Amino acid sequence: MLSFVARRVLEMIPTVILLVLVVFILMQLVPGDPAMMVGDPRAARDPEVMERLREHWGLDKSLPVQFFTFLGKLVRGKLGRSYAMREPVVSIIAERIPVTLRLAFSAILFSAVFGMALGILSALNKGTMIDLFAMSGAVFGISMPNFWLGLMLIFLFGVILGILPTNGYGGGDIRHLILPMVTVGTAYMATITRTSRAAILDMLNKDYVRTARSKGLTERLVISKHVIRNALIPIITILGLQFGFLLTNTFVAEIIFSYPGLGSLMINSISRRDLPTLQGCILVAGLTFLILNLLIDVLYAYLDPRIRYD
Amino acid sequence: MSLRIKLLLVVSLTILMSFSSLVAFSGDEPKQGGTLDVAVSYGNIHTLDPHLSTGVTPGQAIEQIFDGLVAIESGSLDLVPEVAKNWIVSQDGKTYWFKLRKNVKFHNGEELTASDFKFSVERLGDPDLASPQLSRINLLKGSQAYKEGEADEITGVTVIDDYTLRIDLSEFSPAFLYDLAQINIVPEDVVKEMGEDFANNPVGSGPFKFESWRRDSIIKLSAFEDYYAGRPYLDNLNFKIMLEAGARQAAFDSKGIDFMLANGTMYEKYREMPESKVKLLTCAELFTRNMILNFDYEPLSHRKVRQAINYAIDNKALIDNILRGKAVPAVGWLPTTMPVPDEDLEGYPYNPEKAKELMKEAGYEDGFSLEIMASEGGGGAYGLRVVEAIMPFLREIGIDAEMIVRDFGTASDLVGQGKFQARMYSNGGEVSPFKYLEIYFNSERERYAGNSWGYDNPEVDALLGKARTTTDFDERMEIIAEAHKLVTRDAPSWFYNYNKAVAVVQPWVKGLVANPRDNAFHDYDNAWLDK
Numbered sequence: 001m002l003s004f005v006a007r008r009v010l011e012m013i014p015t016v017i018l019l020v021l022v023v024f025i026l027m028q029l030v031p032g033d034p035a036m037m038v039g040d041p042r043a044a045r046d047p048e049v050m051e052r053l054r055e056h057w058g059l060d061k062s063l064p065v066q067f068f069t070f071l072g073k074l075v076r077g078k079l080g081r082s083y084a085m086r087e088p089v090v091s092i093i094a095e096r097i098p099v100t101l102r103l104a105f106s107a108i109l110f111s112a113v114f115g116m117a118l119g120i121l122s123a124l125n126k127g128t129m130i131d132l133f134a135m136s137g138a139v140f141g142i143s144m145p146n147f148w149l150g151l152m153l154i155f156l157f158g159v160i161l162g163i164l165p166t167n168g169y170g171g172g173d174i175r176h177l178i179l180p181m182v183t184v185g186t187a188y189m190a191t192i193t194r195t196s197r198a199a200i201l202d203m204l205n206k207d208y209v210r211t212a213r214s215k216g217l218t219e220r221l222v223i224s225k226h227v228i229r230n231a232l233i234p235i236i237t238i239l240g241l242q243f244g245f246l247l248t249n250t251f252v253a254e255i256i257f258s259y260p261g262l263g264s265l266m267i268n269s270i271s272r273r274d275l276p277t278l279q280g281c282i283l284v285a286g287l288t289f290l291i292l293n294l295l296i297d298v299l300y301a302y303l304d305p306r307i308r309y310d
Numbered sequence: 311m312s313l314r315i316k317l318l319l320v321v322s323l324t325i326l327m328s329f330s331s332l333v334a335f336s337g338d339e340p341k342q343g344g345t346l347d348v349a350v351s352y353g354n355i356h357t358l359d360p361h362l363s364t365g366v367t368p369g370q371a372i373e374q375i376f377d378g379l380v381a382i383e384s385g386s387l388d389l390v391p392e393v394a395k396n397w398i399v400s401q402d403g404k405t406y407w408f409k410l411r412k413n414v415k416f417h418n419g420e421e422l423t424a425s426d427f428k429f430s431v432e433r434l435g436d437p438d439l440a441s442p443q444l445s446r447i448n449l450l451k452g453s454q455a456y457k458e459g460e461a462d463e464i465t466g467v468t469v470i471d472d473y474t475l476r477i478d479l480s481e482f483s484p485a486f487l488y489d490l491a492q493i494n495i496v497p498e499d500v501v502k503e504m505g506e507d508f509a510n511n512p513v514g515s516g517p518f519k520f521e522s523w524r525r526d527s528i529i530k531l532s533a534f535e536d537y538y539a540g541r542p543y544l545d546n547l548n549f550k551i552m553l554e555a556g557a558r559q560a561a562f563d564s565k566g567i568d569f570m571l572a573n574g575t576m577y578e579k580y581r582e583m584p585e586s587k588v589k590l591l592t593c594a595e596l597f598t599r600n601m602i603l604n605f606d607y608e609p610l611s612h613r614k615v616r617q618a619i620n621y622a623i624d625n626k627a628l629i630d631n632i633l634r635g636k637a638v639p640a641v642g643w644l645p646t647t648m649p650v651p652d653e654d655l656e657g658y659p660y661n662p663e664k665a666k667e668l669m670k671e672a673g674y675e676d677g678f679s680l681e682i683m684a685s686e687g688g689g690g691a692y693g694l695r696v697v698e699a700i701m702p703f704l705r706e707i708g709i710d711a712e713m714i715v716r717d718f719g720t721a722s723d724l725v726g727q728g729k730f731q732a733r734m735y736s737n738g739g740e741v742s743p744f745k746y747l748e749i750y751f752n753s754e755r756e757r758y759a760g761n762s763w764g765y766d767n768p769e770v771d772a773l774l775g776k777a778r779t780t781t782d783f784d785e786r787m788e789i790i791a792e793a794h795k796l797v798t799r800d801a802p803s804w805f806y807n808y809n810k811a812v813a814v815v816q817p818w819v820k821g822l823v824a825n826p827r828d829n830a831f832h833d834y835d836n837a838w839l840d841k
Contacts, residue, residue, distance in 0.1 A: 032719025036726060036758065038364055038442045046445045047759045056440035084356040086509065095525065154560045162564050167552055168527045258552050260526035268354045268526065273719050 004301055008294055019286045020074065024067055026282070027275045034059070034083055034273040057083060070279075079283070080276035084269070089280040093262065097284070099169065100261035103250050104243075106177055107185035112239065115192025120228065122193070123200035134193060141190030146249050150183040150256040167258045176259075183253045188246055195238045199231035206230075240296045244289055340821065344839035345546040349558050349570035352830065354526060354551060359509035360494035361434045364442045366739075370830045371529050371549045375417075376494035376514035379408055379427065379475075380487055382741055384833045385593075385823035389487050393422060393495060393515065393538075394475075403482035403781040410473040414538045416497045417519040423472040429498040431467055432456065446489045451478040482779060484786055485742040517542045517835035526551055543821070543838035568819050568839075571829060572812040574690055578634040580814050588814055593824035594638045594647045595811035596746070597738040599692040600803035601682065601700075605764040607731045609680075614672035616801040620658035621665035623703045629807055632690035632699055637807035642798035643750070645808040647826045648743045650791045655798060657805060665707045677708020683725075684734040685718045691809060692736045700804075726758030733762070736809070741827055743790050748774050751797050763802040770796050 034057070035050040054060050058069060073080055079089035122134035157179060158166035170176035203209060204227060212222045251263025258264070262281060269277040348370070355368045360376045363369060379394040391397075394408040414422040433439060435447050437459045447453045451466030468476040479486060500513045512520050517539070518531035529549040533542045550567060552558045559576055561567045572580060572590075580588045603610045603619070610616060625639040641657030644650050669675060684697045697713045704711045716724065724730050740746040749755065752774055753766040773793035780786040798805075811829030815822060818841040825831050 032717070032723045033726070036722045037719050047756060049442050049444045050758070052437075052440050052444060053442065082356075086357065086359075086362055087506065092525075151556050154557055158566070159560045159563050165566070166564070167557055167561055167566065168550060169524050171524070256554050256557060258527055258550070258554070258557065260524055264526045271353070271717070271719070272356070274356075 001301065005298055008297055012290055012294060015290060016287070019283065019290075020071070023279055023282050023286070024070060027279055028063065030273065030275065030278075032273050034275055037273040038083070053083075079280040082269075082274055082277045084272050084274045085277070089276050092265065092277060093280050093284055096260065096262045096265050099259065100247075100250055100254070100263065103177065103180055103184060103253070103259060103261060104246055106181045107188065107246060107250070108239065108243075110181050111185040111189035111192055115189040116196045116235065118189075118193040119196025120200055120223075123197045123204070124223070126201065131197075135197070138190040138193040141186045141193075144186065146183050146187060147252050147256055149186055150179070150253055153179045153183060154256070169260050176257075180250075180253045180257045180259050183256070184246065184249045187249065188242060191238060191242060192235065196231060196235050199234045200227055203227045203231050240292070240299070243292055247285070247288070338820075340543050340838040341840060342543050342838070343545050344841070345548060346544050346569065346819065346834065346837055346839065347548045347550055347567045348834075349552045349561065349567045350549050350830075351552060351555070351558055351571050353553070355529065355549070357509045358512045358520065358523065358529070360496065360512070360514070361430070361439065361441050361443060362509060366828050366830050370832075371531070372494065372512075373516070373831060374518040374531055374547060374834055375512050375516045375520055376496070377414070377516050378491050378493050378495060379410075380491045382488065382491045382827060384825040384827075384831060387741055387827055389491060392491075393427075404479045406477045406479075406486075408475040408477065410475065411538055412473060414515050415536045416500070416515045417513045417534055418497065418500060419536070420497060420499070422495060422497070422515050424469040424475045425472075426498050427475060427495050428464075428467045428469050429501075430495045431493060432464055433496065433501065434493065435464060443492070446493055449479045449481065449483050449486050449489065451480045453480075482781060484744045484777065484780070488740075488742045488745070518544075518547050521546075537835070539835070542835035544834065547834055562814060562816075565816065568816045569822075569832075570814050572636075572814045574632070574634045574636045576814060577636045577812045580812075586817055589817055589819070591813040591815060591822060591824035591829065593811055593826045593829065594645055595809040595826055595829055596645050596647065596740065597736050597809045598640060598643055598645060598803075599637070599688075599696075599736045599806045599809065600640070600643075600734075601806065602725065602730075602733045602735055602762045602803050603801075604728065604731050604733075604762075605766075605802070606728055607680075609672075609674055609678040610731070612672040612674070613800055614668040615674055616804075617658065618665040618668035618672070618707055619704065619709070619804050620801050621661045621668065622707045622709075623700050623804060623806075624660040625806060626660070628690075628696065628699050632695050633807070635810075636812060637691065637810050640805035640807050642794060642805060643803070644743060644746060644790075644794050645738070645826075647808075648746070650743050650787055650794060652791050652794060655795065657798065658801070662703075662706055669707050674708065677710060679710045679712065680704065681712050681714050681731045682734060683714045683716055683721050683730050683732065685716060685721050687718065688734065688736065691807070692734050696806065697734055722758075725762050726756075728757050728764065735762075739828065744774075744777055744786065747790060747793060747797065748778075751793075751802070765797075765800070765802050767796060767800060770800075 035053045038053060058066060081087060082089055082092055085092060118134045122131040125131050154166040157164040164179055165176050166179060168176060209222060209226055212226050250261065251266065253259065254261045254263035255267055262284065266278065266281040269281065350367060350370065353367045355371060357363050357368060358372060358375065360372045363372055377392045379392060380389050381392040383390045393410055393414050395411045397406055397408045399406050410424055416422055431447055431450065434441050434443060435453055435457045437457060444457065450464050452461060452464050453466065455461040456464045466478040470476055495515060497513055501508050504511060510523065517534055517537045519534045521530040521532050523529045528551065531547045533545055535541050552561065555573055558570050562570055580590060603616055605611050629635060629637045629639060638646065641655050682697050684694050687693060689695060694713065694715060701711045721733060725733055737750065738746060749760040751765050751770055752761065753771050755761040757764060770793050773789055777786050777789040777793065780789060811824065813824065813829050818839050819837060820840050821836040821838050822832050
């Protein structure tokens, strides 16, 4: 098992190098001069300031020099300084990661709990109105663009009912988390509902369930002990696979709700051409995906020994 | 009517009037306390260091925390004393003596003295800081050598004693005091001690002091008890970053924010509402929305063609229909709120016949094709919708227009390199009429430094040179008006509109006035809450 993990980690290295290279090249391809973006975009530019800034940022150096400076900093765990904020990118990003993770994980929790409950409910009541209702709800949830859902939630809970804050982090106040969480989690929840319904229906037809029933176990015990536990495996797979999409969704929700996470940082640095910050965000997002994939692979190998020996 | 009844009427009217004025008076007596929540909508606040910030968005918070020697008053745009009590100027306009107030304190309790000003100016010009506001100190004698790292100090700023400053300029400039108003004073010892962290924990001498900042979310300020002009009425002032228009409107309607800038749809909604529900602060802002015409593109090098474009488009119809009346039709480059005597300037009223005639005279009877660059985000003011709307008007005079969509960064870059034919944009934001004209139409300026058109008119250059050295205000304005007339005649742009800036305010907020400099800037120390 250990050698499997070691091999997978080693295999990650070329991917990381490729990621770094692609990110650096992408930054060169971004149209628009960062020095032009300093200041009010509507006011005229001062040539002296622009020249001074390019020098300050090292943009007057040749590309290979810029690349090796970037690489040299990277291996020392540095990502340079933000053009706009003038602070180390590492500390700016470090401040944002917990905010985004908090939103992402609460959205997972929300969607897992409600999604599984709905899925189980409709599987056990297959063909009834409950099933129909839950399944059409799930289709609706998947189809709905989440920025639109966010705005509708603001309208309903913020304007009409006036019971939930629609904006900001609120210093970590849990009430500020509710609407962004639902916005991010709804599509995810719909997927889980459908997956868990299918998984449970599948399990209900298995031989061991029939055995359990014929043994005289109560239906309640059959469902909780045999059906649900085994249905968890495909559900967890889906949870892991969809995590990447979930992160993308948090980015959108962060903008709508002025939630100060990685997503709003990234979008703002794009429009401001704050290249070091943008570079840092993309690297962090890319690494997150790589690590997640690694974790999922390891989890599979743990669950299914056949994979380890391939 | 008998005399008695008349008398009775007069008496009762007098009583009524004095009573109502009494009521009004008691309602206008400022109250202390409360929190004002302001929505920040243009973009993000990236720093609170007054020497590293740029533009309106960080400025609206920074101006509350810091003071300068002088200030530009909201509403009137007058230059008023701030940390400086008063000043005198030499005959040639090149030397200023400033007397500072004695009771000005920084938020940490320390006194602000003349040496803090000198430190602030030198920090701004520090080659290692690479401040984006570098040009604000250009007029100070010795600033060039200091910026190049060849001198240890800016010789043009002399500290005579704690409360007296002498400032020498390398040349007279009509824009000097406006530049000075935008140099914020920071406390020398605090900045030296905190270093980089100053941007996150700013200490100034302004009416509000810094409390906390959650990036991309909220900045919290509180009243500074020892402010030299007396503490502000408000206890707390918050800036909430809300870039999404729908979210802003929802927050306003649910009373979550007290102040926001309105876009066209919001203006249409809120102007129909009674004053008891919402207050609007409206003014013509110092921005000129226009379509920049590149003189390098052959058809546009003819003045008559450019004039024809101006005559061909019905500005008023566009403003009424796509901006819901939220703009002032442009009659030239300088916004009509500026103190430039231009009464007889009528610009280019809608006249398609005249436009066709001009096209014919210029030899473009059969028209030509035109690529118009525009960006998302300018909306009906200077965005994609304007370009869509003018296409049929241009078609009328034979111009076959095509829209090219680029984001602001890319578009500015292309314009700076001259790689465009026409661009829809919003320029301005300068308070000084001289600067508002000079940075764009001085032929010596590069395209990226303001002269996007490649405009070159020796007469205008000569007039601008003359205005630069004219110390008398009225005389200078006459010269600027003359130059402006020439620019307007040359029609370098299609002059579309000046922004009618509309701020939407909750009815209980008092003491704020519309600000033509930019309706996002306000003297919040005058604001108070009546609730």
